[in-house]
Amino acid sequence: xxxxxxxxxxxxxxxxxxxxxxxxxxxxxxxxxxxxxxxxxxxxxxxxxxxxxxxxxxxxxxxxxxxxxxxxxxxxxxxxxxxxxxxxxxxxxxxxxxxxxxxxxxxxxxxxxxxxxxxxxxxxxxxxxxxxxxxxxxxxxxxxxxxxxxxxxxxxxxxxxxxxxxxxxxxxxxxxxxxxxxxxxxxxxxxxxxxxxxxxxxxxxxxxxxxxxxxxxxxxxxxxxxxxxxxxxxxxxxxxxxxxxxxxxxxxxxxxxxxxxxxxxxxxxxxxxxxxxxxxxxxxxxxxxxxxxxxxxxxxxxxxxxxxxxxxxxxxxxxxxxxxxxxxxxxxxxxxxxxxxxxxxxxxxxxxxxxxxxxxxxxxxxxxxxxxxxxxxxxxxxxxxxxxxxxxxxxxxxxxxxxxx
Numbered sequence: 001x002x003x004x005x006x007x008x009x010x011x012x013x014x015x016x017x018x019x020x021x022x023x024x025x026x027x028x029x030x031x032x033x034x035x036x037x038x039x040x041x042x043x044x045x046x047x048x049x050x051x052x053x054x055x056x057x058x059x060x061x062x063x064x065x066x067x068x069x070x071x072x073x074x075x076x077x078x079x080x081x082x083x084x085x086x087x088x089x090x091x092x093x094x095x096x097x098x099x100x101x102x103x104x105x106x107x108x109x110x111x112x113x114x115x116x117x118x119x120x121x122x123x124x125x126x127x128x129x130x131x132x133x134x135x136x137x138x139x140x141x142x143x144x145x146x147x148x149x150x151x152x153x154x155x156x157x158x159x160x161x162x163x164x165x166x167x168x169x170x171x172x173x174x175x176x177x178x179x180x181x182x183x184x185x186x187x188x189x190x191x192x193x194x195x196x197x198x199x200x201x202x203x204x205x206x207x208x209x210x211x212x213x214x215x216x217x218x219x220x221x222x223x224x225x226x227x228x229x230x231x232x233x234x235x236x237x238x239x240x241x242x243x244x245x246x247x248x249x250x251x252x253x254x255x256x257x258x259x260x261x262x263x264x265x266x267x268x269x270x271x272x273x274x275x276x277x278x279x280x281x282x283x284x285x286x287x288x289x290x291x292x293x294x295x296x297x298x299x300x301x302x303x304x305x306x307x308x309x310x311x312x313x314x315x316x317x318x319x320x321x322x323x324x325x326x327x328x329x330x331x332x333x334x335x336x337x338x339x340x341x342x343x344x345x346x347x348x349x350x351x352x353x354x355x356x357x358x359x360x361x362x363x364x365x366x367x368x369x370x371x372x373x374x375x376x377x378x379x380x381x382x383x384x385x386x387x388x389x390x391x392x393x394x395x396x397x398x399x400x401x402x403x404x405x
């Protein structure tokens with residue numbers, strides 16, 4: 001693989017780095033201040049809409065989308081450095097219309113949606129006029145095994161009726177959220193991977209209720225993570241995505257790019273944490289020497305750089321494989337970065353917190369919130385243990401092809 005950035009990546013990097021310096025970093029505190037002033041942790045700060053308009057004006061819009069008809073038309077390798085840059089701030093991805101879960105939902109609707117579904121939901125999402133959510137995880141089953149999903153989706157004439165509960169559904173509290181993609185069981189008697197389907201459920205559908213927002217390590221994210229209750233929720237049969245029984249295949253197609261996007265952003269968060277660690281270590285003095293001169297701190301800085309470069313290279317290799325041999329052939333690498341990315345970021349952020357002293361665990365610096373999100377990523381899109389199982393199974397089959405066949 002060629003490690004040089006393409007001309008398109010170089011062009012977008014320059015534009016994006018300037019946007020981060022001129023708009024994103026200066027407005028992080030403005031964003032937080034406007035949330036506090038609103039008295040609602042889920043309000044949409046006015047500064048975000050201003051940043052979105054500016055990003056769109058600069059051509060920094062839908063950078064994630066591989067189809068030039070819908071987005072920038074970049075490959076995974078080309079998008080990777082851009083996602084890393086956006087990952088340095090919690091508000092940059094939304095400003096460029098590249099934030100989860102919208103990115104995955106837009107890719108699902110692009111690949112599997114009918115023309116009517118695309119007109120109704122995909123186009124407004126691509127234009128940034130609405131937000132969306134993806135409802136798969138459930139409180140009553142171990143959802144790391146997607147075949148456990150138990151919410152019923154039952155056909156009733158020209159409609160489907162949904163009944164059940166979901167939780168940790170990200171994006172549902174965003175004031176612009178208007179549509180859910182919901183995964184549930186349509187045929188309990190089918191083969192395990194043909195029991196699930198995915199269907200579109202508008203936010204205002206009768207019977208759909210937000211039970212409660214769920215904090216992450218005490219933080220109430222602006223977009224929210226919620227528990228949902230579906231009580232005889234009726235939607236038109238035309239809201240089914242692809243066909244009955246296609247839900248598991250759709251989720252696999254959706255989660256491959258989603259996982260690598262998360263890891264790319266994790267690298268950006270770790271890079272910013274390393275910068276903050278170095279700046280703090282150079283600015284503080286203890287016992288007559290700058291903190292940066294302490295051997296253990298120098299070790300932390302060196303180890304952070306080494307670990308960061310290793311996970312970046314693994315992520316770029318994975319992106320290259322997804323581009324050249326496809327997501328299925330890159331399954332082991334996708335699982336590997338999904339484990340390595342957040343764990344590496346956690347270690348580096350933790351060191352940065354330690355160097356910052358008590359300030360590191362406060363909201364005066366972005367480190368505590370960054371740490372909480374990276375820790376949550378060890379569950380999102382599959383917990384570490386499931387991804388390690390995937391890797392180990394492939395390794396063992398090299399020696400025993402029938403292992404857990």
